[in-house]
Amino acid sequence: MSSSEPAPLWELPEPSRSEPEPKASPSRAAKAKPGAKKSLPRKGQQQPAAQRPVAKIVVDIPLAHLDRTFDYQVPAKLDEAAVPGCRVRVRFAGQLVDGYLVERTDTTEYERKLAFLERVTSSEAVLPPPLHTVCRAVADRYGGTLSDVLRLALPPRHAKVEGEPPAEPAPAPPAPDVSAWARYQRGPAFLEATAEGKPANAVWQALPGEDWPRRLAEAAAVAAAQGRGALLVVPDHRDLTRVHEACAGLVGEDAVVALIAGLGPAERYRRWLAVLRGTVRMVVGTRAAMFAPVADPGLFVVWDDGDDLHLDPHAPYPHVRDVLMDRAHAAKASLLVGGFARTAEAQLLVESGWAQPVLADRVELRAAAPRVTPVGEDFDVARDEAARVARLPAVAFEAARQAFAAGFPTLVQVPRRGYVPGLACGSCRTAAHCRRCAGPLALPGGSVDGAPKPPACRWCGVPETAFRCAACGSVRLRAVIVGAKRTAEELGRAFPGVPVRTSGAAEVLASVPGRPALVVCTPGAEPVAEGGYGAALLLDGWALLGRQDLRASEETLRRWMAAGSLVRPASSGGRIVVGAEAGLPVVQALVRWDPAWHASQELAERRELGFPPAVRMVSVEGTPDAVASVLEDLPLPDSGEVLGPVPLGDFDEEGNAARERALVRVARPDGKALAAAVHAAAARRDARKATEPIRIQLDPLDLI
Known part of the structure; x- marks a missing residue:
């Protein structure tokens, strides 16, 4: 297996640049001319921080036309507390809203006076730069907003848990015995590249009767033995229990943590903070763990990517496999897509050369398979x-x-x-x-x-x-x-x-x-x-x-x-x-x-018919007027094609459908342009305060 960094199937978008808030005001201290006479501050007036007084804030408002950073002044009293990645409260459009401080700079492009931060909710850097970059990339890939992605990525804060002293980081485990991977062609080469810290992507077809939780635990332990992190995502809690037990039996209970949406708010935040602070190197979880902030990740794993539980039902509807692909590419880590079967999306990774197949030869397969x-x-x-x-x-x-x-x-x-x-x-x-x-x-x-x-x-x-x-x-x-x-x-x-x-x-x-x-x-x-x-x-x-x-x-x-x-x-x-x-x-x-x-x-048939993953497709579902409005505002690339709209559900007395759905498909190279067009259409719709309910989803699993 080649140890060189593979090229991604799609180009990862760059993080969006900070844009000024129309009603905000700039830092005059940052703009003052050298030698100019400074006016004395009035009693009780806030002063900006002496260094890097401008904070770029992501406000927690799920409106597409506000999907950018806004500049605020950092008051001197909050200078030490306002660290990049922390939670803050700011005044936005006359109301106090939550937000995240993503960066501090010396200057702003805005020419009026900037408003001050109201307060720092917590100095815990819950949105470190690598996680912010990935969340921005996921939002751009699915045509959604960063605010929506952050709601999926960051658990609610629990103040009492934040005050608990952090545990000591678990020591790096010894290198595991991976001789069982010798049954698979390219299996040892994949683990060798992971151990050397070289990015390698693979699609693993497990043999019948394979102890796959143990194999995944061994792969994760290979990365952990080198001091790097590993994230394993499985479909449901039964699989999670088996994988967690296998990992704990291999590296110890203190070196692995399980993340699942069903945990209570305190325990979920406690485990998430342990991952953020680098206390544990191995993380296993269900769909909710795909954004877990693993420190220095070396391996990402998704098991059974064809299970529909891997698709998040909340906007912008990301899929675990695609999120981990983005994360592996950004972190220059390895990715393993495993299962007993293989999806058309995984086959596309193999045929494009982005990933290598890891499977057993026919002799091993005949020895392990039952008679059908x-x-x-x-x-x-x-x-x-x-x-x-x-x-x-x-x-x-x-x-x-x-x-x-x-x-x-x-x-x-x-x-x-x-x-x-x-x-x-x-x-x-x-x-x-x-x-x-x-x-x-x-x-x-x-x-x-x-x-x-x-x-x-x-x-x-x-x-x-x-x-x-x-x-x-x-x-x-x-x-x-x-x-x-x-x-x-x-x-x-x-x-x-x-x-x-x-x-x-x-x-x-x-x-x-x-x-x-x-x-x-x-x-x-x-x-x-x-x-x-x-x-x-x-x-x-x-x-x-x-x-x-x-x-x-x-x-x-x-x-x-x-x-x-x-x-x-x-x-x-x-x-x-x-x-x-x-x-x-x-x-x-x-x-x-x-x-x-x-x-x-299956992939060949979808290429011939023009269905995902051979193309990228967006589903627009809502009232007939809402669907028509979105389609009118959606500039399409040259390869774009609109299918429908078609009626859904019941009809009224005049024979009109209450809901309709239209599908828009483009060639895969135009997928980034389609996502940008979807985001722009949603932004114009939000700016004019449209009230009709609408659901816009890229690459939906259910097309019929």
Whole structure:
């Protein structure tokens, strides 16, 4: 692997220059001519600081036309407290607002008298220059404001925690044993470059059954052993627990800290300050940790970047992978994008040469992967609730029985939670609706006096005891999709004496014992089994692949591989039975366990169709007038193209949609210009005080 610094996929924008506030006033002391007679200050009048009296302030106001720094005078009494990066209070447009002091200078370009800082909230430098630069770059990349990004990056202040004495920095841990990385081509070279402090970017495809938390901990320990920091971001709290335990077991509890949004305000701020002050070198966390101010970072890691939990739902909607790419480039650190599957965005990094693939050869893969059996035709009859036996064909029963005989549990993945998520007419298949409110009917599960409960409305909850189809008059009902709870009941009857456990929604299991049991779960809620699962049954593949979503195929493969990676190797009897046609490319990728091939096909199709990540795209969603106004104010590059707008949701009595959405796409080299145009359009909209709600998002995950 080359140790030279790679070129980024996009040019990182320079930090915005300070611009003067129209109603502010300059420092006359800074502008005074040499030899001029100085007027004596009046009693009680504030005097500016003797050195660097001008402070550049980012005000905490989320308006695009105010997205710049404003100049204020630093009074002499606050000279020592007003350090770059601290929180301050300033008077802005007649009101006291919060802000951050990003820089102190000797002069200002403004020609009138500057207002003074009102007070320094805290002298803790919570916005150091590297973090400010990254936040500015993220705001510019997504066409958002720095104020919005700072709300995501900086936790609320907790004064009592700030007053606590800082802990002693943990000593650098010894270099870990990384021999397990020898199974992967370019794996040792990547770690060697990280240890030498050279930037190296890699996309890691983990082997099935890999102890990936341990591997990530080893990579982070390599950077920490050289006195540099490491930041590891995972999708959810279950992954966070596993990675944190692996890191603590390798370098000790005091050398690693876990950051998660669910922490209380005091504990969250305490841990964040420990990272800021350099007390700990290794940080693990969920999406909220992507801006963690790691001191002297040497490695950034994102695990399973295809998980939608990595996309922040707050403006400007940054993605963890892109934020860490910006941070790695700015800090000249290494970046590792890992997972069992591979996204089209990760494939673009590989094909562009920005990152190198880290994967095992076919010999290692065949030794670690389970056997995959597609059963498409038999699984298609799963759409008919009357054909219960056909929902699990003979090969699936055989795989489960063999797993039980060997003493291992069987994993059953069901795309939907609940009992029977939807019902339809048993004759004409028209969706069944409530006669009272027209809501969808579903079976609630359970029984009353030994009899199954009747269907009930999912909206108003009223039972439907005498269903009759409005289209054909039939009184028969059928399941549209069978949920996890109903599947657990059916399998419990099919395998008497075998315990059945469910995992999903509010009852997600972290792990299960390594003994015979049926574990029924929804995608993403698969618990880890001690010793691995003997078999995995991936039901109703058509329900995942048939979703109206640009990423349906990619997301299906990611979910299947996440479940399949928990199964024992084929040499130990591990087997996967997947409910989908063998000829589908996504099924072939699973059979061969080759997500890189599928990602390359997916990226090629998106290039041909003009979809992200081959292009950059912005989604504009809101009222018809608001969408039209933004599109009129949006100057597009030569490659720009507007798709839509199209109606969303309900229509009024005149047939007009209450909300619309338009998509604007440009060639990838014009992405920076598109982001700047979006920011300028939002600034003009805010300046004229438009009131219609609007949502503007660059590179949205959901396009359909």
